[in-house]
Amino acid sequence: MESPGLIHVFGFALVESAMSFYFLPQYFPVYTLSAKFLFFVLVNFSIFTFYHLIIYPFFRSPLRHLPKPPMGFIPIIGHGGMMFERPPGSAHVRLMKETPNDGIIYFRSFLHQDRLLLTSPAAHAEVLVHNSYDFEKPPWVRRFLRQFLGDGLLLIEGDEHRHQRKQIMPAFNFRHIKELYPIFWSKSIELCEVVKAELWDRTDKVLEMNHFATKVTLDIIGLAGLGRDIASLRSSDDELIKNYEEILEPTPEKGLYFVLHLLMPVWLIKALPWKLNERTRITTGELKRICGEFLMEKKSRMKMENEEHLDILGLMIRSNNFSDEGLVHQLLTFLAAGHETTSSALTWATHLLAMNIDIQTLLRAEIHKNIPNPKALSDTGFDIPAVLESLPYLNAVCNETLRLYPTIPSSGRLAIRDTTILNTFVPKGTVVYITPWAINRAPHLWGPDAEEFKPERWIDSNTGKSNYMGGAESNYSFLTFLHGPRSCIGEKFARAELRALVAVFVGNFEWEMADKNEVVQAGGTITCKPINGMKLRLRPAEW
Structure with a gap:
C-alpha cells in the first residue's frame, strides 16, 4: 500500500x-x-x-523485484527522459533489447514513480483482453486529448464505453466495409488526378505527400462517416485541413506541450503566456463548430430525403442513443482518428516504397497484372473487395507498413484497482505502457530483421498466399490496432482504405525520395508522422 x-x-x-x-x-x-x-x-x-x-x-514497492533496465537511471528523473525521445516507443525498443525479462520490465519515471513496460504477447493479452477493464487511459492523457476529440468513443471508459461501442459497431461490420470499397477506390483515383494536375505545374516534380494523404483520407471519412463529400482534394484552402494539419504537425514545441500536460496541472499550463495555448483554443473551437454544422446539415438532409443513410453518422442519428452534443463529440473523434490512421500509413508506405524501388516495382507489376483497367473497378457490379483482398503482395506491403509505423506508437494504461499481470501483483495507480512501436519491432517476436521492411514475411513461401501472422507466433505481436474491447473499432475500415489508396497510387506513379540522402525522422506527440513532411519526386506510370 x-x-x-x-x-x-x-x-x-x-x-x-x-x-x-x-x-x-x-x-x-x-x-x-x-x-x-x-x-x-x-x-x-x-x-x-x-x-x-x-x-x-x-x-x-511490490514491483521493485521485477527486471529493471541496466543503465540510464538518473536520481529524481529516473528513466523519465524516455518521454522526450521521438518517436514515442523508440526508447522502449532499446529497453526490450537491453533488459532480460519474462514479459514485464519495471522502471522508474520522474520522481521515481513506478512504471511497467509490457514485452510479451501473454502480458498484452491480460491487459488488453482478459483484465481490460482493470486498466484505463490515464486521466491526465484523457484531459489533454479531450480538447481535440471531445468525449467520444476513444476517451470514455467503463460501462459508457461498452454501451457506445455496441451502438456504433454496426457501422464498422465486415459487410458494411465492403459496401464502402467503391468510395475508397473512386477517391483514390481522384487523388491521383489531383496529384497529376499538381505535378503538371511543377518543374521539379516534387510533392509533399503527407498533405495530400490528409486531404484524401478526410474526404473518405467525410463520405463514409458523414455521407458528405468534404471535397478537400479539390480545395486549396480547406479549413478542416488547415486545422488538422496545425494540430497534428510534429514540432518540438508541441512535443513539450504534450509532456507538460502529463507533468503539470492544466490550469497552470493555460496560465502561461504561451501562444500555443491560444492557437489550441482557436483550432479546437473551429473543429467543434465545423462538426456542429455537419451534424445540423446531416439531420436536415435526413428529414428531407427518404433514402437510407448508411454512413456512420446516419446510423448513430437513427439509433436515438446520442444527444446532439454527444454526436458532435463522436464526430470529432471519427474525423480525427478516421483520417489520421490511414493518412499516416499512406505517407509511410510511400516512404518505404521510395526507399525500396525493387519492392515498389514488384507491387506495381502485381497491380497492373490483376487490374488491367483501374476505371473498370468503379463499375457498381465489380467486386472490388475480392480483387484487392486477394493480392498477396499488396496486402503484404500494407501490413508491413502498419507494423513498422503504427499510428499511435505508444499508449499508457492506469490500473484503476489492484490487479495482476502474469501472476505479478500490480497495485492500483500503476501506469502500464503498451507500445506498438516497440512490440511490432521486437527481435524476440519478429526475428533479427524485425526493424527491416520485408513485405515477404506476410506471404506464405509454400502457397504464395497471404500469411496473416507475418511469421510471428502470436497475433499479440502486432499491436497497431491493439486488441480486445478497447481495440480500434475502425481497423477493417482503415485496412480496406489503405489497400485501395496504395494500389491506385502505385499503379499510377513511380517515385523516389526528393532528396535521396534525407534521413526521414518520425515524430509527433500522439501520432507518428514525418517531422519535415514527406517530399517525393514522382513521374506517371503507364497503366
Whole structure:
C-alpha cells in the first residue's frame, strides 16, 4: 500500500498543530497556531516526499523485484527522459533489447514513480483482453486529448464505453466495409488526378505527400462517416485541413506541450503566456463548430430525403442513443482518428516504397497484372473487395507498413484497482505502457530483421498466399490496432482504405525520395508522422 496522499499532509498538520497548541504548549512556547500549522506542513511534506522518493520505490514497492533496465537511471528523473525521445516507443525498443525479462520490465519515471513496460504477447493479452477493464487511459492523457476529440468513443471508459461501442459497431461490420470499397477506390483515383494536375505545374516534380494523404483520407471519412463529400482534394484552402494539419504537425514545441500536460496541472499550463495555448483554443473551437454544422446539415438532409443513410453518422442519428452534443463529440473523434490512421500509413508506405524501388516495382507489376483497367473497378457490379483482398503482395506491403509505423506508437494504461499481470501483483495507480512501436519491432517476436521492411514475411513461401501472422507466433505481436474491447473499432475500415489508396497510387506513379540522402525522422506527440513532411519526386506510370 502506498502512503496517504498530499491532502493528508495538510490534514495531519492541522490536527498536529492544534494538539501541540492546546495540549503541549511547553514544547512550542513562542509559536502561534498558524506558525505551528506551517511547521507541521513542512515536516509532514518532507516525510511524505522522502517516503515517495526513497522508501516506497526502493524498499516497499511490490514491483521493485521485477527486471529493471541496466543503465540510464538518473536520481529524481529516473528513466523519465524516455518521454522526450521521438518517436514515442523508440526508447522502449532499446529497453526490450537491453533488459532480460519474462514479459514485464519495471522502471522508474520522474520522481521515481513506478512504471511497467509490457514485452510479451501473454502480458498484452491480460491487459488488453482478459483484465481490460482493470486498466484505463490515464486521466491526465484523457484531459489533454479531450480538447481535440471531445468525449467520444476513444476517451470514455467503463460501462459508457461498452454501451457506445455496441451502438456504433454496426457501422464498422465486415459487410458494411465492403459496401464502402467503391468510395475508397473512386477517391483514390481522384487523388491521383489531383496529384497529376499538381505535378503538371511543377518543374521539379516534387510533392509533399503527407498533405495530400490528409486531404484524401478526410474526404473518405467525410463520405463514409458523414455521407458528405468534404471535397478537400479539390480545395486549396480547406479549413478542416488547415486545422488538422496545425494540430497534428510534429514540432518540438508541441512535443513539450504534450509532456507538460502529463507533468503539470492544466490550469497552470493555460496560465502561461504561451501562444500555443491560444492557437489550441482557436483550432479546437473551429473543429467543434465545423462538426456542429455537419451534424445540423446531416439531420436536415435526413428529414428531407427518404433514402437510407448508411454512413456512420446516419446510423448513430437513427439509433436515438446520442444527444446532439454527444454526436458532435463522436464526430470529432471519427474525423480525427478516421483520417489520421490511414493518412499516416499512406505517407509511410510511400516512404518505404521510395526507399525500396525493387519492392515498389514488384507491387506495381502485381497491380497492373490483376487490374488491367483501374476505371473498370468503379463499375457498381465489380467486386472490388475480392480483387484487392486477394493480392498477396499488396496486402503484404500494407501490413508491413502498419507494423513498422503504427499510428499511435505508444499508449499508457492506469490500473484503476489492484490487479495482476502474469501472476505479478500490480497495485492500483500503476501506469502500464503498451507500445506498438516497440512490440511490432521486437527481435524476440519478429526475428533479427524485425526493424527491416520485408513485405515477404506476410506471404506464405509454400502457397504464395497471404500469411496473416507475418511469421510471428502470436497475433499479440502486432499491436497497431491493439486488441480486445478497447481495440480500434475502425481497423477493417482503415485496412480496406489503405489497400485501395496504395494500389491506385502505385499503379499510377513511380517515385523516389526528393532528396535521396534525407534521413526521414518520425515524430509527433500522439501520432507518428514525418517531422519535415514527406517530399517525393514522382513521374506517371503507364497503366
